[in-house]
Amino acid sequence: MISAFFIFNQKGEVLISRLYRTDLKRSIADVFRIQVVSNSDVRSPIITLGSTSFFHVRVNNLYVVAVTKCNANAALVFEFCYRFTAIAKSYFGKVDEESVKNNFVLIYELIDEINDFGYPQNSEIDTLKTYITTESVMSSPIAVEESTKITTQATGATSWRRGDVRYKKNEAFVDVVETVNLSMSAKGTVLRADVDGHILMRAYLTGTPECKFGLNDKLVIDKNERGASDAVELDDCRFHQCVRLDEFDSSRTISFIPPDGEFELMRYRSTSNVKLPLRVIPTVTEIGTTQVSYVVTVKTNFSNKLSATNVVVRIPTPLNTTSVDCKVPNGKAKYVPAENVVVWKIPRIQGGQEITLSANAQLTSTTHRQVWARPPIDIDFQVLMFTASGLIVRFLKVFEKSNYQSIKWVRYLTKASGSYQIRF
């Protein structure tokens, strides 16, 4: 299991250092600094030297590092690093050098609590916040009764929820957020299109509510067993630990007692009938060795009542580009020499529209001409009230013994960021 936990800044300085086991010395941090932080070509998130393994995750300008001396469960170690980051974010907003330094005592308290002797322990944010706080209210010893409540919750079957939650107005917000991954070949055929869906919930509900959640889904285990219904085919789904997996397995119902506040209820993946909200049609011609001409058309492929917002198209240019002359009817296009791309930002495109960029890149002549690798065009966007998979929330029912009324809200969002790629 984990022998030590460190946080390094970009320079390799130690911001947090906690040894859980005596099989390592603090000087092991120097080894990491030399092997990873000051190494410009790190090609793995895991490095094993002798019997010592370093697992690192980069978060903003930090390295979150776990060190082990055994045949550690690598997935567990990385999940622990992710979880630490999530907790830190929830406690102090952002996770960077400044916030870590500003809260280092609190972080020590947290990592002592969420990990004992290298074994991750209860790390439910909601519960942690009941007894590890940023304010130093803890200086007055908390009442024994209160702590017993805390310990029962921290070790209980619903460790993610306190029993005494009260709201005047009971509300639940459901956000269905889909990230579309696309890889399209230069000929315009779809090489790969799939959807990573997240269902986020913000539950502001009194007491211990029992929720049931329904989608127009159909889990496909065997792709050959397709039925002819209009249900959305999900390849797979994964649930927050509050969801009763055995019930889902036997009856396909998603039932759970939600944590208080915001959490990710479910994640799913769909690969069939993915509706691509945007089409990009590029024509890129290399004219001799000194010019490249671009005609890039973006088409929206959904109802004109909706629109795509925050559209950013990144069009690669050859490395020896000197200047690019762009013409766009909508938005702004600019050549960014540092990244060798033309960035075309379009605040909003309505459904059923198409707009075209035309540009001309001037190249310097180089002595040894290397073939241009032509990285794909990448487009980021958001479309509200649209799901690329076609998924719809059918119902969300809340049962609580006090039988209150609750209001539910559902939003849909489809987006792409760094994953919608068109080759040319």
Add this chain to the structure above:
Amino acid sequence: MSGQGGQDAKFFQRGKIQEFRAELHAAESKDKKFQKRKIVLKKIVANITMGNDMSALFTDVVNCLAIPSLEIKKMVYLFLVSYGRAKADQIHLVIPSFLQDCSDRNPLIRALAIRTMSYIPIPVVLESLTDQLRHCLKDRDPYVRKTAAICVAKLYTADPRKAERGGFVEMLRDLMLDTNATVVSNAVAALSEIGDRQDGVIFKLNLTVANKLLAALPESSEWGQIYILDSLLRYVPEKHEDAELMAERVIVQLQHANSAVVLTTIKILLYLMNYMENRRLIDYICKKMGPPLVTLLSSGPEVQYVALRNILLIIQRRPSVLKNDVKVFFCKYNDPIYVKLAKLEIMYRLAREENAREVLAELQEYASEVDVDFVRKAVRSIGRLAIKVQPAADSCIQALLNLVETKVSYVVQEAVIVIKDIFRRYPGKYEGIIPTLCEHLDVLDEPESKAAMIWIVGQFANRIDNADDLMDDLTYNFLDEPTEVQLALLTAAVKLFIFKAQSDTSKALVHKVLKWATEEVDNPDLRDRGFIYWRLLAINPAVAGEVVLAEKPAITTDADRMDRGALDQLLLHTGTLGSIYHKNPETFIRNATGKALADSPALNAFSRQVIVPITRNNLPPSAINIPGPGPPGPRKPEPAAPIDTAALPPRPPPTSGSSSVLIDTSGTSEHETTEDGDGEAEDEFAPTPTASADPYENLDNAFGGYLADEPRPQMNDLLFRAF
């Protein structure tokens, strides 16, 4: 509650012991709400973090324990955890305070006290801990009990015999039946830790206990689920039904959001399948495992990497798991390089006739990217694709030729290496392209590609008009070439002579090379081989021809597939470091325990036949087991496959079968069992190595340079000694 947090960054400044001591003393007066001392302690903790030795402040800091503030107490405890071991002579000062906390009414305080004490593993502290621990293991509060369970593991690590004498292991066993799931899972974690020690108490589960643990699964935290699932490897099913029932109970965990829960569940399922009989259930489980594995690929890149390395193992053992999913392994342009390389390794293995075109198109795309390793591996994969999927061979060759045309040195070299194998796989089909290859002789400057090209020239000397001129050029620097190339040259020169016995150049050439090899070179392999050729040629040139140009077994397919016994063993480490490096942990981690499938009446007959017993742990970290050259029998003492041959010194080439020698030292031999394509018969497949036609495949199934970027633990410990 979750305000934007503290403003403590200013404390990250190096300070002097004397100053802190003075500040602590000064703070004692008029310290409202202990704020002043809190600040000094924060400065001290910051300095500990920065690596400044603060141990001289021991007594001053310990005095702060008298302050009734939990925040201060936690900082003092942190100080003690850092320096307690070094201050064994003064630690008695804090023991009374610990003991008082151990009987505090507040369960959080009780737990904090034993947790901290057990972090200071020196006899004085442990002595007073044991009594407290005994009470805490039976505390009425589950939080204290779950903390106490881990404390036993710490105690055991510090002093195993003391823990055993104190009866703590038995108490942990009792805790496995606790009513609280968190307590159960921590007890399991502690027992597993103890059971994994070489000198530890053996930890095994019987069906009753295993079922009790499973009952605690739904109520455990995600981490607890991992500990419990992991421990199920310690249960050996005696009956098929037991394994099947258990699999049905754990399978729902595949839907868990935590990737470690998913991978550990997969590990257990793979393990249990070895003890199952119900074919339909096995197929069902395989089908159920695929989607969650693919979903792991939308986690963070680090988890993706872990998943990919595991998938590579899993599909070798259970090809049906992801057989329709090759597309999900296509690389995204912005994937981190380690993810790309791991995906590439999987892609060609999932290629079949139906998807070969798509896969090839992808690989061609990758071959034009920037990262050299990635490009090389893409080119290699094109070659493997050609060998694996016959109908795709034509287009693969065309793709490779296009790549050769780019004249990019490393691309050409990789292409030559794979083309050589393609020649062997499809004799008489593609030799027409040899002239094109010969045009690029000058580019080849790496031993492996050079040796491959020389093999081609020698093997097809009868079809290359100017073969003698080419060979003459190639041998120009014979004595300066690396052994790999020298061996290739030697064999090729002999072949050339046999083909063109009439040519004076070839006669002179073979004479020259044989003389060099036997007289000027120190390498015994080269010398011996030189002598063999020489005598062969001297005694009977005609027979020599038959020997040297004997028909070679066509390269079949997947030697990249590990053998079954080794796979079964490695899969017991699914999700762990061993599964990343494809090595058994005992081969690279000191004191790690190996795992092996345990025999039982329920164990599937073939699995039993190929069980690889655990290698006894006898290694200083630099010792590596080297697979022997003999054919692996169904029961062989050492696992041959998972050892990374690239990390080893070059193996001496075998002394028989001259021309094949070249193949084996220079490159790849691909062997495939037919079931990869369509069969679901993975459980029935024959032990490939012995059944296969190529007697040399077990000599070296390494990809040679292909493994250059393969993840592997680094074996030297030197770096550590420096610190």
